[in-house]
Amino acid sequence: MGKNPGKQKLKRRHHTVPRLLLRRFADGERLVRVPLDGGEPMLVGVGDVTVRRDFYSMRTEDGQLDDTVENLLSDLEGQAAPVIRKIIQERLWPLPVGDRAILGQWIAAQHVRIPAVRQANNEIFDQLTKIMVAAGGKPEMRRLLEEQSGEPVTDEEVEAMWDEMTDFNSYDAELSVNDQMLMMGRSMETAYDAMMNRSWGLCRFERKTLLLSDHPVTLMRDPRQPEWRGVGLANAAAILVPIDRRAAIFMQPPGIPDHELPASTRVARELNHRFAWNSRIELFHHPEDNPLDGIELPPVRSYEAEFSQTAEDFVRPDGLTETA
Template sequence: MPTARRHHTVPNFYLKGFATTGAEPTIGTVGLKDGRRFRSATSNATVWRNFYSIVGHPAGEDVFEQALSEIEGKAAGVIRQVAEGVWPLPTEEREILATFIAFQFLRGPDTRASLSQMESGLARVMFTAMGKEGLTREFERMGKEVDEETLDKLLVQAADPDGLKMQTTPLGHIVQILELVPSILPFIIGRPWLLYRFERKTLLTCDTPVSLIRNPNFAEIEMGVGVFTAWGITVPLTRNIGLLLSDPTPTFEGITDEAEKRAVAESNATGVSDAEIPPTTAMAKLFNSHTIANTRQWLFHHPDDVGLVPDELPEPREQEVNFSGQPW
């Protein structure tokens, strides 16, 4: 079997849920960088060459891409069941969809950029703290000789926020995904899942379709939002179906005993708190506004839904990590 070189960071099957039907489904595409609006085949959208390639892997360079394909195949079947009216999901299918959401949250170029920016920031901090003498000793420890001119250049780059750029490799990204999925999965599967089937309203999606909703209690605090602290997580499953992984706090209301809290959490993970909620215009706006705000480069819509795309769009997000010297 030939090695797969074209890797989707958002699966083709998922994008088809927002595209035209037929032999070659197309999806409306909007570029944040230049404002271009055009149709794209779903088979070509979000494709990066060798994005997940592991050079020299004995099972083939595309071993992780093949593993993702297996996860996607199972998730496609579950989303198809939901579209056909199944809800709430049986426990096994719920776990499959939760795993797909966890991988989707971590697999994109935004996570790759975040890792690269963290590596760059940490390298700048370390180089500056070590100084020329410390760098010299470190290179000597590694058995490398570096002249003073190179050391001076490294320190100048370290002093410049844009001067020292590190690039996370596909392997480094994949290792992070595999380490983080077990950590974030409980905060996905342990939330009450609320499903909305829209009839008159429709949904957008983007190159990073798993969006976090900031907890309103922290609105005045300058801090990031993560899977652990988010009030909710929106996942547009198709053009007409939205999944909100909601705040689990109300399910613990009035419970102080830790053993009881654990029992509630385990119960939530089975889907006992899941529900199908009548759709509203406000909820469609919530999904679409968070999708737009979460877009990095490409916003997607069904070609008939071009009216959902506002004239004013956010700038493409390239900076994922802030190393300003302030707490982050």
């Protein structure tokens, strides 16, 4: 049988950093990949880095892969490309309202589409799931087992499942990709609103160059905030986004018009330090550049969320009715 000419091929290789941005740091289709695990920097192709199979693919009700999200991200990339060209080639700044909105959507997508966000969601979901198991105890375990089987279960069956489910290190609870994509969509709306309400500054470099993190949007902590509070879109002193090897956007608290910021060697080094330390496993730069000169690389980041208590702290075999 022949192929259906009206059916488009499913996209399976998904870039977590868009090729539009990678090419801005490349010599044609090549750029330098610097791994954080101590490996040697290597010249690689734009099409071969930050690729994860089916990363944005949802599942339909009949179990088939659906690349709608990947197509939407590609469409957004196509809209953002001419805006970035205007900034870099035509030196347009500030941006007209329409172009600013397109670039804001694209940057918001970069903030939420990264693997770190998915990992953080899974780490939080895993922790909450295990706490619910621990606090519910054997009574809740029995209820769930009987709900699944539709009939009474024995004490031995409850005990076996309790032992298995309270061996918390033996398994990880993860959200489905469909749930992750729904969360990504909601988070993108929130990120877009937060970014559009800020004042945008552009810093252009004539001699110095920038690097690109595998997680391109960097939140700059406000030094006046206590360390325990953390940093997010709402309280960040600035949101830093490289859009080219010689240009970066600063999103600052509202109150002043969009503007251009003076560039200097010190500013370039500070940006590259922050971009490097926002990386998780790798970073990239143009083959002719040396933006890492004098910058110590961070270790590979193995987790995203920190918890003051673990599920073990909530174990109640008899459930929440147990007296202290």
